[in-house]
Amino acid sequence: xxxxxxxxxxxxxxxxxxxxxxxxxxxxxxxxxxxxxxxxxxxxxxxxxxxxxxxxxxxxxxxxxxxxxxxxxxxxxxxxxxxxxxxxxxxxxxxxxxxxxxxxxxxxxxxxxxxxxxxxxxxxxxxxxxxxxxxxxxxxxxxxxxxxxxxxxxxxxxxxxxxxxxxxxxxxxxxxxxxxxxxxxxxxxxxxxxxxxxxxxxxxxxxxxxxxxxxxxxxx
Amino acid sequence: xxxxxxxxxxxxxxxxxxxxxxxxxxxxxxxxxxxxxxxxxxxxxxxxxxxxxxxxxxxxxxxxxxxxxxxxxxxxxxxxxxxxxxxxxxxxxxxxxxxxxxxxxxxxxxxxxxxxxxxxxxxxxxxxxxxxxxxxxxxxxxxxxxxxxxxxxxxxxxxxxxxxxxxxxxxxxxxxxxxxxxxxxxxxxxxxxxxxxxxxxxxxxxxxxxxxxxxxxxxxxxxxxxxxxxxxxxxxxxxxxxxxxxxxxxxxxxxxxxxxxxxxxxxxxxxxxxxxxxxxxxxxxxxxxxxxxxxxxxxxxxxxxxxxxxxxxxxxxxxxxxxxxxxxxxxxxxxxxxxxxxxxxxxxxxxxxxxxxxxxxxxxxxxxxxxxxxxxxxxxxxxxxxxxxxxxxxxxxxxxxxxxxxxxxxxxxxxxxxxxxxxxxxxxxxxxxxxxxxxxxxxxxxxxxxxxxxxxxxxxxxxxxxxxxxxxxxxxxxxxxxxxxxxxxxxxxxxxxxxxxxxxxxxxxxxxxxxxxxxxxxxxxxxxxxxxxxxxxxxxxxxxxxxxxxxxxxxxxxxxxxxxxxxxxxxxxxxxxxxxxxxxxxxxxxxxxxxxxxxxxxxxxxxxxxxxxxxxxxxxxxxxxxxxxxxxxxxxxxxxxxxxxxxxxxxxxxxxxxxxxxxxxxxxxxxxxxxxxxxxxxxxxxxxxxxxxxxxxxxxxxxxxxxxxxxxxxxxxxxxxxxxxxxxxxxxxxxxxxxxxxxxxxxxxxx
Numbered sequence: 001x002x003x004x005x006x007x008x009x010x011x012x013x014x015x016x017x018x019x020x021x022x023x024x025x026x027x028x029x030x031x032x033x034x035x036x037x038x039x040x041x042x043x044x045x046x047x048x049x050x051x052x053x054x055x056x057x058x059x060x061x062x063x064x065x066x067x068x069x070x071x072x073x074x075x076x077x078x079x080x081x082x083x084x085x086x087x088x089x090x091x092x093x094x095x096x097x098x099x100x101x102x103x104x105x106x107x108x109x110x111x112x113x114x115x116x117x118x119x120x121x122x123x124x125x126x127x128x129x130x131x132x133x134x135x136x137x138x139x140x141x142x143x144x145x146x147x148x149x150x151x152x153x154x155x156x157x158x159x160x161x162x163x164x165x166x167x168x169x170x171x172x173x174x175x176x177x178x179x180x181x182x183x184x185x186x187x188x189x190x191x192x193x194x195x196x197x198x199x200x201x202x203x204x205x206x207x208x209x210x211x212x213x214x215x216x217x218x219x220x
Numbered sequence: 221x222x223x224x225x226x227x228x229x230x231x232x233x234x235x236x237x238x239x240x241x242x243x244x245x246x247x248x249x250x251x252x253x254x255x256x257x258x259x260x261x262x263x264x265x266x267x268x269x270x271x272x273x274x275x276x277x278x279x280x281x282x283x284x285x286x287x288x289x290x291x292x293x294x295x296x297x298x299x300x301x302x303x304x305x306x307x308x309x310x311x312x313x314x315x316x317x318x319x320x321x322x323x324x325x326x327x328x329x330x331x332x333x334x335x336x337x338x339x340x341x342x343x344x345x346x347x348x349x350x351x352x353x354x355x356x357x358x359x360x361x362x363x364x365x366x367x368x369x370x371x372x373x374x375x376x377x378x379x380x381x382x383x384x385x386x387x388x389x390x391x392x393x394x395x396x397x398x399x400x401x402x403x404x405x406x407x408x409x410x411x412x413x414x415x416x417x418x419x420x421x422x423x424x425x426x427x428x429x430x431x432x433x434x435x436x437x438x439x440x441x442x443x444x445x446x447x448x449x450x451x452x453x454x455x456x457x458x459x460x461x462x463x464x465x466x467x468x469x470x471x472x473x474x475x476x477x478x479x480x481x482x483x484x485x486x487x488x489x490x491x492x493x494x495x496x497x498x499x500x501x502x503x504x505x506x507x508x509x510x511x512x513x514x515x516x517x518x519x520x521x522x523x524x525x526x527x528x529x530x531x532x533x534x535x536x537x538x539x540x541x542x543x544x545x546x547x548x549x550x551x552x553x554x555x556x557x558x559x560x561x562x563x564x565x566x567x568x569x570x571x572x573x574x575x576x577x578x579x580x581x582x583x584x585x586x587x588x589x590x591x592x593x594x595x596x597x598x599x600x601x602x603x604x605x606x607x608x609x610x611x612x613x614x615x616x617x618x619x620x621x622x623x624x625x626x627x628x629x630x631x632x633x634x635x636x637x638x639x640x641x642x643x644x645x646x647x648x649x650x651x652x653x654x655x656x657x658x659x660x661x662x663x664x665x666x667x668x669x670x671x672x673x674x675x676x677x678x679x680x681x682x683x684x685x686x687x688x689x690x691x692x693x694x695x696x697x698x699x700x701x702x703x704x705x706x707x708x709x710x711x712x713x714x715x716x717x718x719x720x721x722x723x724x725x726x727x728x729x730x731x732x733x734x735x736x737x738x739x740x741x742x743x744x745x746x747x748x749x750x751x752x753x754x755x756x757x758x759x760x761x762x763x764x765x766x767x768x769x770x771x772x773x774x775x776x777x778x779x780x781x782x783x784x785x786x787x788x789x790x791x792x793x794x795x796x797x798x799x800x801x802x803x804x805x806x807x808x809x810x811x812x813x814x815x816x817x818x819x820x821x822x823x824x825x826x827x828x829x830x831x832x833x834x835x836x837x838x839x840x841x842x843x844x845x846x847x848x849x850x851x852x853x854x855x856x857x858x859x860x861x862x863x864x865x866x867x868x869x870x871x872x873x874x875x876x877x878x879x880x881x882x883x884x885x886x887x888x889x890x891x892x893x894x895x896x897x898x899x900x901x902x903x904x905x906x907x908x909x910x911x912x913x914x915x916x917x918x919x920x921x922x923x924x925x926x927x928x929x930x931x932x933x934x935x936x937x938x939x940x941x942x943x944x945x946x947x948x949x950x951x952x953x954x955x956x957x958x959x960x961x962x963x964x965x966x967x968x969x970x971x
Binding site for chain 1: 386
């Protein structure tokens with residue numbers, strides 16, 4: 001059974017792209033094929049870059065006989081292709097009347113996914129918001145729906161944490177910024193590329209997201 | 221009091237001849253603790269669904285839409301469209317009531333996607349959306365199946381490229397349209413109303429394999445219909461197919477398909493499933509063991525007073541079956557049954573269809589007497605789910621005064637309309653002594669029939685319920701039951717004296733009383749075969765021994781009634797413990813990481829795992845007690861005799877094989893309690909669907925009959941071993957503190 005938990009982002013430069021992807025590896029499998037390589041700087045920008053301490057390319061957690069590895073992209077070609085299709089679908093094809101509601105879809109080629117989208121407000125972004133989506137993908141339809149409630153519950157909780165923290169940070173900044181000089185000035189609103197790490201002011205955010213994804217996968 | 225007298229008078233006037241045979245309602249009081257509590261978890265009465273889809277089934281809807289380009293979607297079929305009353309179709313087109321149903325354009329936007337990006341895909345895609353609330357439907361979900369047909373309707377195998385990523389659908393689906401033609405994209409959507417709580421989606425996601433099966437069969441049906449439509453107007457090969465809007469609107473099969481889907485979902489949601497946590501709950505174990513003892517004693521004709529102290533099992537094994545010289549008289553029905561079925565117990569607990577092993581197994585108890593079948597259901601469910609049912613003290617409700625766990629306002633509906641209809645049907649026959657007896661004896665055993673979802677509440681389904689009703693001869697029994705259940709509620713206690721004299725005179729009811737309490741004095745009079753035709757008509761071996769009455773006292777003194785009810789719904793037991801918010805948990809901790817040495821220059825950070833346990837609900841296996849018709853959704857069930865039961869089972873087995881795909885096999889154990897026989901129906905997957913429709917029939921083997929002697933040696937040996945274990949359980953039940961030993965014996969049986 002293979003699972004992938006992905007944080008996907010609609011990048012202003014690169015379009016739909018994956019930022020971090022956690023996969024499960026059975027202990028018997030060869031780990032080396034799962035580690036990520038250094039992504040060339042031309043194909044990522046700051047807002048879709050996988051930024052972890054010590055310039056690592058992979059995060060690893062072992063729990064029992066399962067190992068969880070997070071990289072920016074899955075290194076396996078078919079998985080990468082399937083995940084790209086899935087992310088394309090989430091950001092450009094599928095529609096959902098309410099962004100906060102989860103969306104599930106799947107086929108026998110790209111796997112079966114549940115996604116939960118969210119937006120972070122950012123004055124420096126185009127349209128003043130940045131779109132993200134947490135996507136849970138599985139290669140077994142039955143397994144996905146068997147665990148649907150648990151997965152969805154944790155996805156909702158994570159999205160809630162991220163959006164609350166972001167709102168909190170924005171609220172704090174606005175309180176401190178009672179400066180009429182910058183009010184309605186263009187300068188501060190120039191489009192700027194920003195990572196979610198900056199938006200959440202947490203340098204270890206991806207490490208924690210990896211830990212969250214591993215803990216969730218460990219329960220399935 | 222006046223009303224009481226009036227009612228009595230009314231009754232006497234109605235049916236004076238029935239007077240001496242008024243069924244005894246005296247069981248009611250002693251039944252309180254017994255009311256199904258064994259089958260549905262400790263302390264529980266029959267659970268009621270918190271969300272009743274059957275009440276909202278008219279909101280379920282099927283829409284078939286064709287994609288003919290960006291912003292051009294055509295509805296081929298919509299079950300929600302209705303004609304204005306009294307207006308002909310030509311003058312006014314069908315309309316959609318928008319307070320009950322979503323506009324089709326809104327649905328097709330979700331089904332195909334908003335942005336008009338046409339994916340030239342041929343593969344079938346399944347989607348699940350939440351729909352915006354409507355006045356009449358606050359919450360609902362849309363299940364979409366997007367698929368393609370090509371003008372030739374030819375299919376080719378969908379090749380799975382890489383072993384590294386080969387997603388596996390729930391239900392085997394063989395092919396996709398050939399890719400060298402321009403396919404037409406079609407989609408159908410099923411709209412299902414759901415509850416408003418946060419886990420309301422569970423009614424769909426928990427039953428996904430069944431839903432996926434329906435999606436597959438609906439897709440096949442639509443393709444077949446479109447093929448029939450397309451053939452006369454066949455354009456040149458390779459051209460894109462296009463169908464006229466509304467071309468499927470008059471297809472009754474699509475409506476029927478929707479009804480089958482909804483019915484199936486209603487049964488899955490509303491039928492209470494069994495919960496018999498033998499391994500972790502002592503009182504359940506006591507009840508289970510008592511049921512085994514009662515079964516051995518009353519049905520298999522075993523008599524503990526005659527049995528010697530059971531020898532240790534290895535001694536039993538060493539003696540040859542013919543040579544045991546065993547004083548054990550009677551049949552080894554239960555032992556044989558367990559020997560035959562236990563090898564399949566994992567598959568049975570996993571549900572009727574096991575997608576890993578490609579096998580499907582069902583156990584169907586056929587009986588006219590739910591009371592008897594309930595004991596066997598308890599025995600089987602307990603042992604099947606021995607490893608599976610989990611139990612924790614924390615599951616018990618704080619407030620044990622309210623054992624009815626259903627918070628639903630619809631909880632108190634003892635007499636569904638359907639059953640009233642039965643009663644009416646049979647009123648002319650309700651004077652036959654046979655019927656009165658059986659119903660009288662069954663009184664108080666309301667559980668099995670209560671377990672039936674009340675389908676007839678929805679007017680939409682009544683006409684579909686009809687063909688599945690039992691034929692007249694069966695109807696009589698069902699009706700006698702139902703009518704007496706009605707009587708039991710309306711009579712109260714006014715006829716106690718009458719009934720007790722009736723019972724004393726005829727010695728009726730004593731057998732059933734023993735069944736009900738699980739114990740009792742020995743039977744001195746064999747019940748009339750006409751009255752107890754599901755029962756074993758031998759005489760008891762002796763007229764009561766000291767051992768037996770002692771057993772009776774012991775069991776009677778088991779304090780089983782005063783336990784707390786377990787929190788549960790019809791299909792799941794909630795997780796134990798507080799909800800864990802992993803996100804909060806992880807984000808609040810300081811993560812420690814260290815860089816790992818990995819060859820090849822890859823920079824890897826090792827992160828210590830987090831020790832958290834997320835409490836998860838326990839979805840109960842698809843096993844249920846007595847339901848009023850055979851339902852293929854359940855792997856263990858008891859259902860009434862039906863003239864075409866084998867036909868129905870055969871059909872569901874064909875479906876199983878189609879869903880499981882190549883290499884599939886389907887087995888159904890049919891246990892007929894009336895004829896005391898066990899039959900095995902088997903079927904294999906056939907590659908050609910068309911020939912399978914016509915030629916494949918299940919092979920039926922009779923595995924056990926009362927006087928069948930040609931058991932294979934191996935089987936006979938296994939039966940002897942199983943029987944020895946059962947005998948020890950029968951012996952151990954007398955002692956209250958032997959639970960661990962009984963559990964050890966059960967584990968021995970299982971392995």
